[in-house]
Amino acid sequence: MKENPIRSLPGIPFLLGVLVVGLLAGWLVVTGIGPDLKGVGPASPARLLAGIVVGIVAFLSLIGLYTVQPNQAAVLSLFGKYIGTVKDNGLRWNNPFYAKRKVSQRVRNFESGKLKVNELDGSPIEIAAVIVWQVVDSAEAVFNVDDYESFVHIQSESALRTMATSYPYDQHEEGQVALRSHATEISQHLKDELAERLADAGVQVLDARISHLAYAPEIAQAMLQRQQANAIIAARTRIVAGAVGMVEMALAELQKNGVVQLDEERKAAMVSNLLVVLCGERATQPIVNAGTLY
Secondary structure (H helix, E strand, O other): OOOOEOOOEEHHHHHHHHHHHHHHHHHHHHHHHOOOEOOOEOOOHHHHHHHHHHHHHHHHHHOOEEEEOOOEEEEEEEOOEEEEEEOOOEEEEOOOOOEEEEEEOOOEEEEOOOEEEEOOOOOEEEEEEEEEEEEOOHHHHHHOOOOHHHHHHHHHHHHHHHHHOOOOOOOOOOOOOOOOOOHHHHHHHHHHHHHHHHHHHOEEEEEEEEEEEEEOHHHHHHHHHHHHHHHHHHHHHHHHHHHHHHHHHHHHHHHHHOOOOOOHHHHHHHHHHHHHHHHOOOOOOOOOOOOOOO
16 A cells, blocks of 8 residues: 555635635525516526535535645545555645545654553663654555554554563673663664554654663662672773873883982882872872882
8 A cells, every 4th residue: 555646626716616606506496486586587486406416516525625724634435445645735625525534744752651561682671762652654654554553552662662672771892782871773674663663654753862861779779789799890900901001101211311210129129119109099198208218
């Protein structure tokens, strides 16, 4: 089932024509049952019958009028058979026997509810997403699914669950895609998953992004402690690496400039003191040594 655009007549000129025909029908009825008028003749059952028929035709013709708003489509069918889709804006007219169903083609969005799922490592998480979508084929939206709006909502939650179980919450290895650290890749995966599921409903997914992501309450505190421990380890690793580099540079500069000649024991003492100063969490207290190391 694919969308088939068809033509429609402008509604305002047709409405004016129907009003003229209605006036004609009224005149025929009045003169058909009224008194003898000059230039018209006596009452005539034929004129009365013609006025009634013309009036009925004019009334039925009004049923064919309908309005189409901007970014809206009217899907027309005749006794269950799809005829075509009208997208011309304004007051339009088609066959009065056509059934008309309006379909909005405006851009719409919604936020899914918070879903509780297990990510790739098995940890329970809460996740929600904002989906931006639009109907691009009105015939598929009307005839391929029973209720396209409900279809979009249900399939979006299903796609979000599937996507969430495919990635870990945090990145544990170099180059690994994770829900928390790779928003762009995750959004593209979710968008592709939705596009595949909603293609048969005539719906195009314009954007899909995670709006809420957190560990489930029962493990949130434990996961927070793990994240804090990882952060502390990473910070300490960088501090130690920087301190070692600074100590190496200091020893190299002292030896290069010939400021002082240090044996291995004095170098070890100097390295120990510098590492304490550079890696300590608290400010160090200087101690003046008036003697020697020996």
